[in-house]
Amino acid sequence: MSAPLLELQAVSHVYPDGSKGLNGCTLTLHRGRRYALLGANGAGKTTVLQHLNGLLRPTTGTLRYNGQAFDYSRKGLTALRTRVGLVFQNPDRQLFSALVEEDVSFGPLNLGLHEYEVRHRVKAALDAVGLLAHARRAVHQLSFGQKKRVCIAGVLAMEPHVLLLDEPMAGLDAPMQAELTALLDRLAQQGVTVLLSTHDIDFALRWADDIHVMAEGRCMASGPAQQLAAQTDVLRAAGQKPPAALALHAELVALGVLPQGPAPRSVDALLATLRALNPSGVSTA
Secondary structure (H helix, E strand, O other): OOOOOEEEEEEEEEOOOOOEEEEEEEEEEOOOOEEEEEOOOOOOHHHHHHHHOOOOOOOEEEEEEOOEEOOOOHHHHHHHHHHEEEEOOOHHHOOOOOEHHHHHHHHHHHOOOOHHHHHHHHHHHHHHOOOHHHOOOEHHHOOHHHHHHHHHHHHHOOOOOEEEEOOOOOOOOHHHHHHHHHHHHHHHHOOOEEEEEEOOHHHHHHHOOEEEEEEOOEEEEEEEHHHHHOOHHHHHHOOOOOOHHHHHHHHHHHOOOOOOOOOOOOHHHHHHHHHHHOOOOOOOO
């Protein structure tokens, strides 16, 4: 595998009130990979994302982008945030312009880009999230899911190398989740590194290439999604149940319904395997 694009090395963070947000956390991100940052509420996921984007500075430890330690000067942070974009969980914390296209154009305009280049980026970003027809709409008229997509468009207009998303599926219905997942897959195929936080282990297994597991401010384990999702001791320590697909697969293997072998990554894939074994629909019992 290539050298890491973004690294968090033994990072701890203590807030002004003395509470500890991170405790010696280490993780690495590689170009074009899809990562799930998995943990319960309060595990420290948001704190990690805010460190990776330079919004927070570690009490101890080091962060590196492309092998270089973060530069926390104003110029250094501006450069970092053109490459590492962050989408907040609550879109109302990120949107501040009256019109959709105004909000999406804010970042590129602040880079000093030519007006033509700004218009091109805004159009491409809104098209990518399916909101091009809403460019002139007032932000306050949008639904929660549409606001989230405007936030993503605003980050995409900066043409980042890394996209960080804090619980992006929260508050979205199933069709909107599917649309967002497809968008993130396309970005990864184009070489963008995608890291999203989630407490949903079934989604993490189904979507991610790799999973980073967090609990109580600690980065407990990292690895390929299917391997890590099978480590029940790690998941239990992080307050997670085994993924439904893996638990059901193990049960069916124990009953002799399925042969030994790798478990599917989703319940839908498991059901497809069962249908393929028994296309007539007759009970396998």
